[in-house]
Amino acid sequence: MKKIDLNSYKRKELFEAFIVRNMPQLSITSNVVINGLKEFVDKHDYGFFIPISFFISKAVNRVAELRQRISSGELYEFDTVDPSYTVLLDDSTFSFCNSKHFESFERYREYASSRIKAAKECPDHSTGEKNHMYFVTNIPWFSFTSIVHPYFEQYGSIPVISIGKFFNQGNDLLVPIGIQVHHAIVDGIHLGAFYEHLAAMCKDPEAYLE
Numbered sequence: 001m002k003k004i005d006l007n008s009y010k011r012k013e014l015f016e017a018f019i020v021r022n023m024p025q026l027s028i029t030s031n032v033v034i035n036g037l038k039e040f041v042d043k044h045d046y047g048f049f050i051p052i053s054f055f056i057s058k059a060v061n062r063v064a065e066l067r068q069r070i071s072s073g074e075l076y077e078f079d080t081v082d083p084s085y086t087v088l089l090d091d092s093t094f095s096f097c098n099s100k101h102f103e104s105f106e107r108y109r110e111y112a113s114s115r116i117k118a119a120k121e122c123p124d125h126s127t128g129e130k131n132h133m134y135f136v137t138n139i140p141w142f143s144f145t146s147i148v149h150p151y152f153e154q155y156g157s158i159p160v161i162s163i164g165k166f167f168n169q170g171n172d173l174l175v176p177i178g179i180q181v182h183h184a185i186v187d188g189i190h191l192g193a194f195y196e197h198l199a200a201m202c203k204d205p206e207a208y209l210e
Contacts, residue, residue: 001132004068004075011185018184019070024156026186027148029178030195032202034166038173040205046109049163051209052175053136054108056161057083057101058208059197060134065190069131070157070182076131084133085112087119095123098133105209127154134159143167147178157182 006012018024034052041051060066060081067078085097097119102108135158137149142165149160162178177198179191201208 001076001078004077006075009075011187014187015075015184018182019073021183023151024183025148025151025180026183026188026191027146027178027180028188028191029144029146029162029176031169031174032177032195032199033172034175034202035171035173037202037205038166040209044209046209048166049138049140050109050112051105051205052163052202053083053085053112053138054105055198055201055205055208056136056163056177057108058103058201059194060159060161061101062197063190063193065186066134066159066181066194068157068185070184071131075185078132082133083112083136084130085116085119086135086137087116088138089120089123093123095119096125098124098130130155130158134161137162139164141165143176144178145176147180149180157185159186 006015009015037051038048041048064077067081069076069078080101082098082100085099086094087097088094097115099112099115102111137160139162144164147162160180164176164178166173166175177195179194181191
């Protein structure tokens with residue numbers, strides 16, 4: 001993790017403009033084509049959540065602004081950020097589930113599977129220092145065109161990413177992916193880069209999952 005000098009930060013004026021807003025969040029939802037990914041995971045019986053969350057993790061970590069966090073008015077950038085999922089429990093409530101980013105899908109899948117299993121056995125609803133993470137919430141029961149999450153100042157600069165129910169449109173299978181970020185550090189161009197990385201991986205999953 002490194003501290004960013006705001007005096008030489010190219011977005012200093014934008015940072016100062018948005019950090020004082022009562023609601024500084026920017027929320028976007030975009031549909032991502034997953035024809036290739038869905039075909040691949042069905043063939044290998046991987047399930048859908050862990051592979052798509054792996055691609056999300058890679059896409060997040062490829063965009064520097066999504067690894068930046070605000071703490072006590074200062075700006076920091078992590079070398080790598082890790083995912084934290086929501087996990088559905090048997091009683092229809094959910095648990096938090098802190099996981100880790102790996103560049104290798106096999107390592108990611110093994111670790112994420114073990115953490116999800118542990119969360120179901122021993123639910124976690126704790127808060128604490130999570131700036132080294134980003135949040136992933138899975139909503140497979142319906143599609144959505146927009147989504148906004150509760151704002152908690154302590155976690156205000158942590159991206160929150162939502163995965164909806166996939167659906168057919170013409171010859172394509174799409175999934176809505178929502179992302180909520182802090183506008184003091186993330187702009188539309190950065191979200192565009194995130195979606196571009198994610199779409200490319202979903203189009204050619206063999207290059208990343210094998």
